[in-house]
Amino acid sequence: MFDLTLKIALxxxxxxxxxxxxxxxxxxxxxxxxxxxxxxxxxxxxxxxIRSNGGxxxxxxFDVTDASAIKAxxxxxxxxxxxxxxxxNNAGIQHRQLIADLPxxxxxxxxxxxxxAPFLMAQAVAPSMVERKSGKIINICSLTSEVGRxxxxxxxxxxxxxxxxxxxxxxxxxxxxxxxxGIGPGYFLTEMNTALVEDETFNNWVCNRTPAGRxxxxxxxxxxxxxxxxxxxxxxxxxxxxxxxGFLSSM
Ligand code: NDP
Numbered sequence: 001m002f003d004l005t006l007k008i009a010l011x012x013x014x015x016x017x018x019x020x021x022x023x024x025x026x027x028x029x030x031x032x033x034x035x036x037x038x039x040x041x042x043x044x045x046x047x048x049x050i051r052s053n054g055g056x057x058x059x060x061x062f063d064v065t066d067a068s069a070i071k072a073x074x075x076x077x078x079x080x081x082x083x084x085x086x087x088x089n090n091a092g093i094q095h096r097q098l099i100a101d102l103p104x105x106x107x108x109x110x111x112x113x114x115x116x117a118p119f120l121m122a123q124a125v126a127p128s129m130v131e132r133k134s135g136k137i138i139n140i141c142s143l144t145s146e147v148g149r150x151x152x153x154x155x156x157x158x159x160x161x162x163x164x165x166x167x168x169x170x171x172x173x174x175x176x177x178x179x180x181x182g183i184g185p186g187y188f189l190t191e192m193n194t195a196l197v198e199d200e201t202f203n204n205w206v207c208n209r210t211p212a213g214r215x216x217x218x219x220x221x222x223x224x225x226x227x228x229x230x231x232x233x234x235x236x237x238x239x240x241x242x243x244x245x246g247f248l249s250s251m
Contacts, residue, residue: 013091025222027055186244
């Protein structure tokens, strides 16, 4: 039910962090994974790590905010590896600043990467899934798809929008047997959060606020991603699964 043997999975932002952990989890289930990011050296190192553990991994270096680069990369993957069965829109960035001081360029940069890119990626990948009547798209959302937090307005706006984009895609493509779902991670130990982990006050807040009493480890996200990428979730559509140590369930 959870087998992904020879399924082709493109994971954006997979050179490190949660994207890498998801790609590694897919590879362990037999998938052929394609790791995306903007730095070819980091990507190759991460792909080598998966290969050294017996997995199948390729790299696709492009910027997910560049529509023509996306089209070219998806065509190249189709020609050299095969049609994409699973797309994970994971690439994301953060920018912390209060709304009153926030430059428009930073607002747009966060929206472009965290919201417009999943739209562009799905637009490039989904037609082949629709034609083949089979496909899985997983959008990496956030706790901020549900709740706000001071100093991260563009991120919250993008992730809230991504939750609704997930539902819109699910509704449009359900009849073609394409399932589109989201995963909302709680606080995970990745490079994006280095500054927060090193801030003692914030670190204590996360550990006290999260019922599990700790940060999540990236590999703990892979199970939900494997579920949503596999036949086990063929009638699950338009949902966001929160993998958050109980965060959103607690006051
Ligand atoms: P990291 O900063 O550790 O990794 C981000 C990844 O995205 C890197 O591989 C980076 O590679 C890539 N990336 C960034 N911008 C682009 C771009 N324009 N084009 C292609 N690749 C890009 O982040 P996390 O692993 O922590 O986060 C992954 C996702 O999970 C994000 O969407 C984030 O918002 C979400 N998330 C994370 C949480 C956490 O606690 N860590 C909590 C909730 C959600 P490179 O810079 O080399 O291009």
